[in-house]
Amino acid sequence: MKNKLGVLFAAFEAVPFIKTGGLGDVAGSLPPALQAAGYEVRVMLPKFSAIPEQYRTRMTHVADFQMPLAWRNLYCGIEQLVYNGVTWYFIDNEYYFRRERAYGYFDDGERIAFFSKAVVESLQYLPDFRCDILHCNDWHTALSPIFLREFYRGQPVYDRVKTVLTVHNLKFQGQMSDFVLGDILGFSSDSGAGQSLRSDSSSINFMKGGLLYSDALTTVSPTYAQEIKTPYFGERLEGIFQWREGSLRGILNGIDTTAYDPAGDKALPARYSPADLGGKAVCKAAVQKELGLREDPDAPLVIMIGRLTEQKGLDLLRWGLEELLARGIQLAVLGTGDEAYEQMLVGYALASSGRMSAQVRFDDALARRMYAGADLLLMPSRFEPCGLTQMIAMRYGTLPVVRETGGLKDSVLPYERWGEDATGFSFPDYDARQMTDTVLRAAELYRTRPEVFRKLRKNAMTQDFSWNSAAQRYGELYASLCPEAASS
Ligand code: ADP
Numbered sequence: 001m002k003n004k005l006g007v008l009f010a011a012f013e014a015v016p017f018i019k020t021g022g023l024g025d026v027a028g029s030l031p032p033a034l035q036a037a038g039y040e041v042r043v044m045l046p047k048f049s050a051i052p053e054q055y056r057t058r059m060t061h062v063a064d065f066q067m068p069l070a071w072r073n074l075y076c077g078i079e080q081l082v083y084n085g086v087t088w089y090f091i092d093n094e095y096y097f098r099r100e101r102a103y104g105y106f107d108d109g110e111r112i113a114f115f116s117k118a119v120v121e122s123l124q125y126l127p128d129f130r131c132d133i134l135h136c137n138d139w140h141t142a143l144s145p146i147f148l149r150e151f152y153r154g155q156p157v158y159d160r161v162k163t164v165l166t167v168h169n170l171k172f173q174g175q176m177s178d179f180v181l182g183d184i185l186g187f188s189s190d191s192g193a194g195q196s197l198r199s200d201s202s203s204i205n206f207m208k209g210g211l212l213y214s215d216a217l218t219t220v221s222p223t224y225a226q227e228i229k230t231p232y233f234g235e236r237l238e239g240i241f242q243w244r245e246g247s248l249r250g251i252l253n254g255i256d257t258t259a260y261d262p263a264g265d266k267a268l269p270a271r272y273s274p275a276d277l278g279g280k281a282v283c284k285a286a287v288q289k290e291l292g293l294r295e296d297p298d299a300p301l302v303i304m305i306g307r308l309t310e311q312k313g314l315d316l317l318r319w320g321l322e323e324l325l326a327r328g329i330q331l332a333v334l335g336t337g338d339e340a341y342e343q344m345l346v347g348y349a350l351a352s353s354g355r356m357s358a359q360v361r362f363d364d365a366l367a368r369r370m371y372a373g374a375d376l377l378l379m380p381s382r383f384e385p386c387g388l389t390q391m392i393a394m395r396y397g398t399l400p401v402v403r404e405t406g407g408l409k410d411s412v413l414p415y416e417r418w419g420e421d422a423t424g425f426s427f428p429d430y431d432a433r434q435m436t437d438t439v440l441r442a443a444e445l446y447r448t449r450p451e452v453f454r455k456l457r458k459n460a461m462t463q464d465f466s467w468n469s470a471a472q473r474y475g476e477l478y479a480s481l482c483p484e485a486a487s488s
Pocket residue numbers: 020021022023025169305306307334335336361362363364367386387388389390392
């Protein structure tokens with residue numbers, strides 16, 4: 001019989017409480033899947049004032065205490081809420097978390113250090129919970145394994161804990177100026193922690209320290225786990241991944257297949273399923289109208305949804321965009337990010353006479369209507385640790401056109417190789433010509449062989465993108481770290 005391993009999952013964002021991107025989706029849906037797989041899972045998040053009132057008012061007080069952070073002594077509260085079968089803890093400190101957004105403040109380093117330490121300090125205040133695994137995510141909680149080993153050693157409640165750090169995106173590492181080490185984290189320069197955190201003579205790097213201190217490392221797709229050992233993808237930390245490759249696993253994310261389901265999605269004007277795709281045409285006409293595009297069922301509708309940054313291949317799009325529009329393709333983009341890209345897209349859309357739309361905002365319901373109404377989703381990423389957008393698109397029968405990198409390579413079966421068993425289209429190099437040609441080939445298939453295109457849509461919609469297999473693989477990892485606790 002399986003003894004329930006206790007897993008504390010720490011993250012800086014999670015659906016439905018607060019979301020800025022893929023990490024929010026993962027932290028919202030992996031913990032319930034782990035709980036369903038037989039683990040005792042708790043999740044810890046900051047208590048942001050941006051968390052909707054409906055959740056904030058239901059939170060109950062668990063504990064509060066004063067916590068040292070270098071020379072500071074700070075109030076820290078723990079509140080709790082049971083949601084989706086999982087107990088969620090919220091770290092309360094109004095000074096740090098009473099803000100509109102999760103990130104983007106001058107003192108993010110301090111706020112994140114506070115949260116990372118509070119995660120560890122809290123372990124002694126959680127009733128009815130024994131933590132075997134502390135599962136941290138990205139640089140926002142990469143300090144927790146360091147605090148755990150440096151400040152809490154010798155106490156049974158802490159010594160039993162094994163740590164896992166999952167890298168969702170290596171681009172963001174928490175690079176801070178030197179003074180943070182002593183003044184905020186409370187480590188001296190010549191300590192083990194100080195040396196592990198140091199990245200150069202004038203700065204420290206939260207992620208680097210976490211990668212060195214955690215018992216196990218994971219990233220969010222098998223291909224990205226290989227890629228980050230190379231200089232092109234490793235963001236100057238490739239040496240650590242090479243050195244720690246025996247402790248590094250790539251586990252492909254899933255998506256919440258209940259929340260993303262065209263047969264039940266209330267945001268859509270019509271519902272549909274693989275067995276009856278009829279409603280998808282209704283969704284296409286509606287979204288064309290909503291976005292000011294020509295209501296033409298024959299025009300292949302290509303969408304892009306996500307952060308408008310260099311990572312997402314916006315430079316390739318800039319190069320290929322005019323040709324795509326000239327060849328009768330409709331393009332709709334939803335996203336926010338670098339101002340230069342936002343302006344470029346809005347400019348093209350204004351001049352496109354109903355062939356292109358650019359929506360510069362975060363809008364979950366519109367994203368769903370676009371996933372449902374589109375024919376193709378373009379994702380020409382320079383790198384992509386996992387990518388959820390392409391999986392959501394497939395779930396809605398919208399075929400992804402992706403560059404073969406990271407999780408895009410691991411989740412899309414390209415027509416070029418799989419023929420009628422495919423679930424999308426792909427191209428190998430970060431090359432605008434390859435991208436444009438691949439979109440044009442996909443559009444050609446849409447126009448000239450609708451029965452094949454429909455078959456591909458059904459293939460995509462019936463892929464298993466649920467969290468079940470990821471939960472099983474994380475479970476295997478946890479069990480390998482705590483063999484005594486995991487066995488009967
Ligand atoms: P990231 O690199 O940002 O984590 P992912 O593909 O992993 O990218 O996840 C992006 C998630 O955020 C998807 O659920 C996508 O639908 C959503 N998303 C991104 N930008 C927007 C936006 N502007 N409006 C609505 N949803 C968005």
